[in-house]
Amino acid sequence: MTHFNVPTREEVSSNNQDIFDNLKKAVGFVPNLYATIAYSDTALGNYLQFQNAKTSLSNKEKEVVNLVVSQVNGCSYCQSAHTAISKLNGFTEEQILELRQGYFSSNEKFDALVKVAKAITLNKGKVDDATLDAFFNAGYSKGTLVDVILAVGDKVVMNYLHNLTKIDIDFPVVQELETIQA
Incomplete structure (x- = not known):
C-alpha cells in the first residue's frame, strides 16, 4: 500500500x-x-x-454543506476540521452533530439546506422534488442551488483526497457517527 x-x-x-x-x-x-x-x-x-471564490452562501451555510458532505463521504479529516470551523461560526456541539446526521431542528432554512446538500451528495446530483421544493420554500433561489452544488464539489475533492491519502488529522478529532444513508 x-x-x-x-x-x-x-x-x-x-x-x-x-x-x-x-x-x-x-x-x-x-x-x-x-x-x-x-x-x-x-x-x-x-x-x-x-x-475562496464569491458565493451567495454565508459562512454558516458553507459549514452546513461542509459538515453533511464530509459525513456522507466518511471523511474524518473534514468532519474534524469543519467541526472546529463551525464552532468558530457559532454552531453548538449539538447543532454540529445534527448537521452531520443530515438535519437541523432549530432552523427550517438550515434544515432545508442540509437536506438538499445531503441528497446531492448521496444521489450524485439527483434530488427528489419534495427535498428541492422544501429548499426553495425555505427562501433559497436557483442561484443558491448552483452555489450549493459548487460547495458540495469543493468538499468532495477534499473528502476524496483524505480518504485516499489518510494523512494525519491536525484538528481535534471528532467522534465517529454512522455514515448517513438516504
Whole structure:
C-alpha cells in the first residue's frame, strides 16, 4: 500500500512555498490536507482560488454543506476540521452533530439546506422534488442551488483526497457517527 506523508515546505514547489507562507500567516499553520494538495505544483493554488471564490452562501451555510458532505463521504479529516470551523461560526456541539446526521431542528432554512446538500451528495446530483421544493420554500433561489452544488464539489475533492491519502488529522478529532444513508 502506498503511504502518503504530508509534504514539508522544503518538499514543494516555490509557488506552493509562497502559498504555505500565506496560509501560515492567515491561519497560523498549514493544514495537513492543504499541504497534501501541494504534491501537485498547481493544484493548491487552483483549489484555494476555487474555495475562496464569491458565493451567495454565508459562512454558516458553507459549514452546513461542509459538515453533511464530509459525513456522507466518511471523511474524518473534514468532519474534524469543519467541526472546529463551525464552532468558530457559532454552531453548538449539538447543532454540529445534527448537521452531520443530515438535519437541523432549530432552523427550517438550515434544515432545508442540509437536506438538499445531503441528497446531492448521496444521489450524485439527483434530488427528489419534495427535498428541492422544501429548499426553495425555505427562501433559497436557483442561484443558491448552483452555489450549493459548487460547495458540495469543493468538499468532495477534499473528502476524496483524505480518504485516499489518510494523512494525519491536525484538528481535534471528532467522534465517529454512522455514515448517513438516504
